[in-house]
Amino acid sequence: METIHNAPNVEYDDLAPSSRSLEDESPFATMMASFDEAADQLGLDPDLYALLRKPDREIQVSVPTAMDDGTLAILEGWRVQHNAGLGPYFGPLRLQPTLRVDELRALAGWMTWKCAVLNIPFGGAAGGIRMSSKSHSKVEIERAVRRYVSNLLSDIGPERDIFSSDLATDEQVMAWVMDTVSMHARHTENAVVCGKPLNLGGTHGNADAIAQGMRRIVRHALSHAGLPQQGARIAIQGAGRRGGNLAQLLAEDGHKIVALSDYHGGVWNEAGLDVASCVRARVEHGDLRRSKSRFEPVTQDELFTRPCDVIVPCAVANVIHLRNARTIQCQLIVEGAHAAVSRRADRILNERGIHVVPDILATGGGAVVNYFEWVQNRAGYSWQPKVVQQRLEHFMDEAWAEVHGLATEHDARLRMAAHMVAVRRVAQADRLRGLYA
Amino acid sequence: MSQATTVPVPSAAANEFNPFESMARNFNVAAEHLGLEEGLREVLRRPDRELTVAIPVVMDDGKLQVFTGYRVQHNFSRGPCKGGIRYAPDVNLDEVRALSAWMTWKCAVVDVPFGGGKGGVICDPRKLSQGELERITRRYTAGIMDILGPDRDVPAPDVNTNEQTMAWLMDTYSMHVRRTTTAVVTGKPIALGGSRGRREATGRGVMLVCREAIKKLGLRPENSRVVVQGSGNVGGIGAELMHREGYKIVSISDQYGAIHDEKGLDIPAVMAHLKKTGKLAGFPGVRELTSAEALELPCEVLVPAATENQITSKNAERIKARLIIEGANGPTTAPADAILEKKGVVVVPDILANAGGVTVSYFEWVQDRMGYFWTEERVNNSLEQIMVKSFQDVDAVATKYKVSMRIAAYILSVDRVASVYKLRGVFA
Numbered sequence: 049m050e051t052i053h054n055a056p057n058v059e060y061d062d063l064a065p066s067s068r069s070l071e072d073e074s075p076f077a078t079m080m081a082s083f084d085e086a087a088d089q090l091g092l093d094p095d096l097y098a099l100l101r102k103p104d105r106e107i108q109v110s111v112p113t114a115m116d117d118g119t120l121a122i123l124e125g126w127r128v129q130h131n132a133g134l135g136p137y138f139g140p141l142r143l144q145p146t147l148r149v150d151e152l153r154a155l156a157g158w159m160t161w162k163c164a165v166l167n168i169p170f171g172g173a174a175g176g177i178r179m180s181s182k183s184h185s186k187v188e189i190e191r192a193v194r195r196y197v198s199n200l201l202s203d204i205g206p207e208r209d210i211f212s213s214d215l216a217t218d219e220q221v222m223a224w225v226m227d228t229v230s231m232h233a234r235h236t237e238n239a240v241v242c243g244k245p246l247n248l249g250g251t252h253g254n255a256d257a258i259a260q261g262m263r264r265i266v267r268h269a270l271s272h273a274g275l276p277q278q279g280a281r282i283a284i285q286g287a288g289r290r291g292g293n294l295a296q297l298l299a300e301d302g303h304k305i306v307a308l309s310d311y312h313g314g315v316w317n318e319a320g321l322d323v324a325s326c327v328r329a330r331v332e333h334g335d336l337r338r339s340k341s342r343f344e345p346v347t348q349d350e351l352f353t354r355p356c357d358v359i360v361p362c363a364v365a366n367v368i369h370l371r372n373a374r375t376i377q378c379q380l381i382v383e384g385a386h387a388a389v390s391r392r393a394d395r396i397l398n399e400r401g402i403h404v405v406p407d408i409l410a411t412g413g414g415a416v417v418n419y420f421e422w423v424q425n426r427a428g429y430s431w432q433p434k435v436v437q438q439r440l441e442h443f444m445d446e447a448w449a450e451v452h453g454l455a456t457e458h459d460a461r462l463r464m465a466a467h468m469v470a471v472r473r474v475a476q477a478d479r480l481r482g483l484y485a
Numbered sequence: 486m487s488q489a490t491t492v493p494v495p496s497a498a499a500n501e502f503n504p505f506e507s508m509a510r511n512f513n514v515a516a517e518h519l520g521l522e523e524g525l526r527e528v529l530r531r532p533d534r535e536l537t538v539a540i541p542v543v544m545d546d547g548k549l550q551v552f553t554g555y556r557v558q559h560n561f562s563r564g565p566c567k568g569g570i571r572y573a574p575d576v577n578l579d580e581v582r583a584l585s586a587w588m589t590w591k592c593a594v595v596d597v598p599f600g601g602g603k604g605g606v607i608c609d610p611r612k613l614s615q616g617e618l619e620r621i622t623r624r625y626t627a628g629i630m631d632i633l634g635p636d637r638d639v640p641a642p643d644v645n646t647n648e649q650t651m652a653w654l655m656d657t658y659s660m661h662v663r664r665t666t667t668a669v670v671t672g673k674p675i676a677l678g679g680s681r682g683r684r685e686a687t688g689r690g691v692m693l694v695c696r697e698a699i700k701k702l703g704l705r706p707e708n709s710r711v712v713v714q715g716s717g718n719v720g721g722i723g724a725e726l727m728h729r730e731g732y733k734i735v736s737i738s739d740q741y742g743a744i745h746d747e748k749g750l751d752i753p754a755v756m757a758h759l760k761k762t763g764k765l766a767g768f769p770g771v772r773e774l775t776s777a778e779a780l781e782l783p784c785e786v787l788v789p790a791a792t793e794n795q796i797t798s799k800n801a802e803r804i805k806a807r808l809i810i811e812g813a814n815g816p817t818t819a820p821a822d823a824i825l826e827k828k829g830v831v832v833v834p835d836i837l838a839n840a841g842g843v844t845v846s847y848f849e850w851v852q853d854r855m856g857y858f859w860t861e862e863r864v865n866n867s868l869e870q871i872m873v874k875s876f877q878d879v880d881a882v883a884t885k886y887k888v889s890m891r892i893a894a895y896i897l898s899v900d901r902v903a904s905v906y907k908l909r910g911v912f913a
Contacts, residue, residue: 134677135665135856169667169678169856207664423857442860476676480649481656482619 050324051256052292052331080154081391083161086467089458096475100160103153104171105129109199111177113192116185125196127175129209130156133477136207137173138163138242138418140214141225143189145180152176158386158408159415164470166412166447168419173209175200181216190224197228204229206239206426212418213243223248239425242418251421253436258384259293260437261413264444265405266298266358266382272452273380273403275357283307283351283378285314286362287336290384290411292327294360299323307351309363310336314351315343352376361388368393376402383407398461406463408470409451416443502794504815505583508590515895518886525903532582533600534558538628540606542620554625556604558638559585562905565636566602567592567671567843569643570650572618576605587814588843591836593898595875597847600902602638604629610645619653626657633658635668635854641846642672652677668853671846680849682864683842688722689865690841691812692730693872694833695786698808701880702831706731710749710784712806713737714776716759719812719839720790728752736779738791739764743779744771780804789816790839796821804830811835826889834891836898837879844871
């Protein structure tokens with residue numbers, strides 16, 4: 049299989065407000081509502097939950113950056129640290145022209161829950177600089193990133209707060225962060241960022257971490273939904289680092305990938321697409337439909353309403369919504385993008401008996417492999433690709449078992465059970481540590 | 486105040502029932518065998534550092550009460566100090582000193598890279614609310630903050646302290662250093678960086694050294710009758726694991742008494758009964774007797790895993806076991822030791838037999854430092870490797886010096902600490 053390493057970062061844009069939902073349900077509202085419900089089901093002490101809804105700390109910094117034309121731009125940056133009950137803060141660093149602090153707050157909270165579901169010893173954080181990576185030169189971006197990092201030096205570090213790559217923050221940006229922190233610390237401090245290039249302390253298995261994790265979850269979910277471990281008809285929305293890599297892995301496992309899609313639209317083949325050829329067309333020409341595989345073109349909407357066994361939406365939020373939830377004809381949906389299923393659609397699918405594996409569990413492979421990168425940096429010892437793979441599978445298996453167990457115990461749907469696992473774990477840690485005064 | 490050595494003030498010239506005096510004697514015998522120079526002996530007798538702190542706490546009734554806390558670091562040549570913190574009304578500096586030295590020897594026997602430490606607060610936890618206990622713990626931690634740390638001194642639970650106490654300690658330390666530092670303490674809940682397999686670690690260690698010891702005596706589990714004294718974390722879990730290995734557990738006891746069945750007890754059923762009723766007595770189809778009587782039952786293996794001073798000059802003559810595995814600290818007195826040795830009974834000493842606990846504490850510290858957590862299987866396998874190797878190390882020394890396993894364990898540990906001390910030299 050040909051792992052896709054770099055794809056346009058559009059897939060990661062799904063938490064941005066640009067992906068306006070059809071029903072005006074923001075992905076954050078969807079997420080927080082689930083957590084409120086989970087806390088309620090767990091009978092969590094309201095005081096404790098009130099504490100968990102607020103970030104521990106928010107830092108706003110001004111980022112004065114010299115432009116190439118000699119003028120000075122004063123950019124704005126933030127870092128929101130949500131909860132450190134389980135360990136150091138950990139979360140995305142993004143460069144985004146529409147960055148808003150309330151969005152970072154929600155994202156930081158979301159990272160806390162995500163780490164907790166996967167049993168990663170981190171708390172959640174999120175931050176970034178309000179700037180467009182497209183309208184600035186590479187040097188300007190470098191100066192802004194270095195200044196932003198300098199302003200946050202006393203609040204970040206391998207044991208305080210760790211950055212992961214996100215919107216417009218590729219390997220190069222993460223290397224600048226690492227270098228800036230290291231120069232100030234007077235020693236190489238690579239464990240402060242995840243998603244570094246391999247020769248600067250990055251880890252094997254980073255490129256397709258999310259897809260590998262999803263493959264494992266799909267396997268468990270198929271059994272859960274009573275579907276066969278081979279020959280299931282799977283429609284995937286997306287064809288990049290998540291969708292494309294996942295399609296190749298599932299095809300290797302003997303499933304029929306009946307649909308893939310990209311920016312231009314979808315391709316469908318009832319007998320199963322030639323996945324390798326589709327992915328190559330997308331990488332080489334930026335268009336799936338230039339593939340030599342047999343397919344009929346479909347729209348994004350058709351992709352969701354044609355009959356199949358499994359749908360895996362790997363693109364943006366709210367693609368399964370109030371208007372198509374009743375016409376979907378599959379037995380299992382595995383969310384490959386944040387909040388791909390809207391809150392109201394989730395209820396309808398539940399009534400219809402369609403199983404939904406939530407984003408927070410399904411897409412956790414990325415965070416797990418980021419965590420592995422931090423472990424390897426701290427030990428100063430790199431794991432072989434096979435070791436990374438085995439340990440990733442172990443983490444996904446354990447997380448699935450825990451969520452599935454709680455779902456059975458409380459007769460709850462998987463999304464609720466995942467959120468309950470997360471809230472319970474963080475609340476337990478906070479309760480044990482007590483209130484420091 | 487007494488002199489700062491690890492030998493407590495002797496109340497009588499030679500008190501059979503003072504386990505710390507026995508430890509000091511064992512140390513002297515070991516030093517003699519090793520031909521240690523007097524200066525070095527003095528270094529190893531004295532704690533490296535002692536800290537006494539006042540702990541002012543606002544009680545629930547609004548009044549201020551000042552408690553006293555200690556932390557003694559006996560020897561940090563081999564690495565950070567390791568040892569429990571106990572809360573009890575009778576905590577005193579002499580006892581804390583002696584226990585800290587005990588930890589130095591125990592860590593050295595199993596060759597984990599720690600020195601010995603011990604701490605305590607004079608208080609009666611039964612009379613304190615959770616809130617008061619939390620405030621005592623946090624203030625005590627802040628008081629000894631300067632000598633604590635993953636690379637300095639790593640406390641653990643002991644008498645009247647538990648997972649919750651360790652969580653408070655970890656949180657207080659973390660808030661002071663501005664980062665989550667789980668490795669500053671062991672015995673934490675799994676949710677906060679604890680290790681899998683820790684609860685049963687000591688009992689598992691007992692089972693493992695017993696397996697090595699019976700091999701040496703030419704016995705097999707199926708034809709070994711075992712008497713276990715104690716049914717808690719060490720005795721109870723040890724009995725369950727040994728039962729699973731095929732031993733015939735003929736007697737087990739709790740604080741109220743013992744039960745006996747010559748044909749062998751159904752241990753899982755016995756433990757279920759204990760869990761349900763809170764005592765062993767009343768288990769159907771067995772004979773009930775006192776736990777002192779149980780020690781003298783005919784058996785191959787005796788596992789005293791309850792309290793100190795159980796096998797003394799008064800009953801040692803009547804012990805019928807061929808092998809004693811000391812699950813508790815100091816269950817055999819020195820005069821009893823001499824009698825047993827004459828009778829040819831093999832005694833696997835406490836600092837080896839119950840070191841499974843500190844070994845898994847070490848694993849917890851290792852896991853916290855790398856931030857990556859082992860499966861229970863991996864913990865158990867690593868524990869097995871260390872316990873088996875330690876048993877063989879002690880056994881080799883016993884053969885070489887022609888001494889009991891107890892003296893051999895002290896020779897081994899004193900030698901390990903002394904040689905490191907000599908290599909590092911006297912820092913000035």
